[in-house]
């Protein structure tokens with residue numbers, strides 16, 4: 394079972410879109426896939442028409458019951474082979490309640506290990522902040538995918554994100570490969586083109602060698618509660634995520 | 649002194665861009681203006697070339713010293729008449745450390761009251777999450793500006809945001825007016841046009857009657873560390889924020 398985290402402390406860079414797109418593609422290939430919503434705001438759960446105000450049981454109950462995973466927590470998404478472990482707004486209180494308790498960072502890891510025979514791919518959607526939820530996601534996964542918007546400030550934010558990851562990595566034994574993914578790329582905008590060149594210069598070894606282009610069809614797809622890769626398999630955005638998945642799968646073999 | 653909060657739990661909707669743009673306009677009009685960065689990721693501070701990893705003293709020290717505001721916390725931005733109270737990454741620990749302490753939600757309000765004669769406009773930039781920082785911002789301000797991206801999921805997120813605000817409002821005596829601002833509007837995209845119609849239907853009394861259009865020059869401006877309203881006063885984005893400020897100022901008279 395491969396577990397991948399999609400994270401960036403910057404908001405609105407395409408984390409949820411990446412989880413939905415890659416999750417949809419894995420399911421379409423016949424791999425039993427689970428997507429997990431760690432964001433108290435619940436974008437991933439809303440995408441699949443669940444209401445984070447009334448989800449129960451969900452990820453919050455998993456944390457409150459010390460990692461006890463119940464079958465009722467795994468929900469259908471309307472896409473064959475794709476299941477969802479939804480978020481609820483109550484997750485926003487976890488940092489205050491459990492943030493300093495010993496072993497708090499390993500709860501999700503232990504819970505997902507029990508699913509080993511049931512799923513082949515698990516994707517974790519993180520909230521746009523560094524807290525106990527992101528720490529849990531990083532501890533539970535073998536690889537981190539970091540979407541970055543191709544604009545100047547996002548590169549500054551990426552420096553901080555990489556420092557955060559380095560800090561968290563120090564407490565792991567095995568290395569955790571990272572893939573930086575340029576998103577919302579608009580080749581007509583000078584800022585996009587220049588930022589991509591800057592990223593290629595500063596992060597040449599971790600940066601994916603392609604980009605996810607801006608594609609307004611992503612907004613249509615979220616309205617239909619379907620991944621774009623399912624709704625319009627040949628849209629520009631779908632093709633780009635298909636190329637990304639090929640790269641991640643090729644390097645994941647060594648995980 | 650008018651204090652306005654710009655907040656939305658959804659990431660990447662234009663919160664920081666709104667604070668920078670409105671702050672720039674107020675300063676250009678000769679109003680002494682302060683912008684405050686409450687986001688541990690520090691986008692507003694980075695915008696004006698401060699490094700959230702090394703800011704000290706900043707907002708974190710203000711919270712740690714129980715609201716003690718020192719002159720060294722107020723920094724220049726390179727824009728005449730515009731000052732910045734910067735964030736540091738350490739703010740991410742506040743929820744865990746201070747989240748349940750009594751009176752924790754009023755620290756910023758008390759600190760800003762001491763600036764009453766020094767500034768005429770204060771704008772608070774919130775992180776994309778509900779926590780002690782957002783609660784402080786809402787308690788310290790007379791009005792809330794809520795940027796919303798014109799896409800389907802954002803409207804679902806807005807419902808949750810409004811419920812959150814209603815929950816926090818219950819503990820206030822005076823009403824806190826709210827202005828919902830459609831951002832990143834692209835009239836060529838069906839999802840944008842349909843979502844705007846939906847917003848106009850569901851939130852007719854709180855919704856601003858205009859939109860902030862998608863304008864790639866915002867990305868250029870952040871690269872120059874200048875508000876777009878200063879760099880290119882007649883860009884589409886600048887003109888839209890000028891119209892928004894006119895609406896907010898007209899209704900703020902009653903605050």
Ligand SMILES: Nc1ncnc2c1ncn2[C@@H]1O[C@H](COP(=O)(O)OP(=O)(O)OP(=O)(O)O)[C@@H](O)[C@H]1O
Pocket residue numbers: 403404405406407408409410411432436519520521576577578605606607608609610611612615630657658659660776797799
């Ligand atoms: N390649 C793309 N082209 C066009 N729109 C996109 C693309 N990727 C994402 N979007 C849109 O941008 C917005 C933000 O994307 P998304 O919600 O996935 O970001 P996020 O990083 O998960 O945000 P948050 O920080 O709030 O969790 C959404 O409206 C989404 O539809």
Ligand SMILES: Nc1ncnc2c1ncn2[C@@H]1O[C@H](COP(=O)(O)OP(=O)(O)OP(=O)(O)O)[C@@H](O)[C@H]1O
Pocket residue numbers: 402403404405521542544658659660661662663664665666687691774775776831832833860861862863864865866867870885
């Ligand atoms: N009207 C607009 N047109 C084009 N780009 C915009 C517009 N408003 C904001 N942006 C761009 O969208 C991105 C997100 O904006 P911004 O950082 O202001 O959002 P935010 O809500 O503050 O994000 P976060 O949730 O991370 O704090 C930035 O790259 C910004 O330059």
Ligand SMILES: [Mg+2]
Pocket residue numbers: 408409410432436437518519
């Ligand atoms: Mg998201």
Ligand SMILES: [Mg+2]
Pocket residue numbers: 663664665687691692773774
């Ligand atoms: Mg911001």
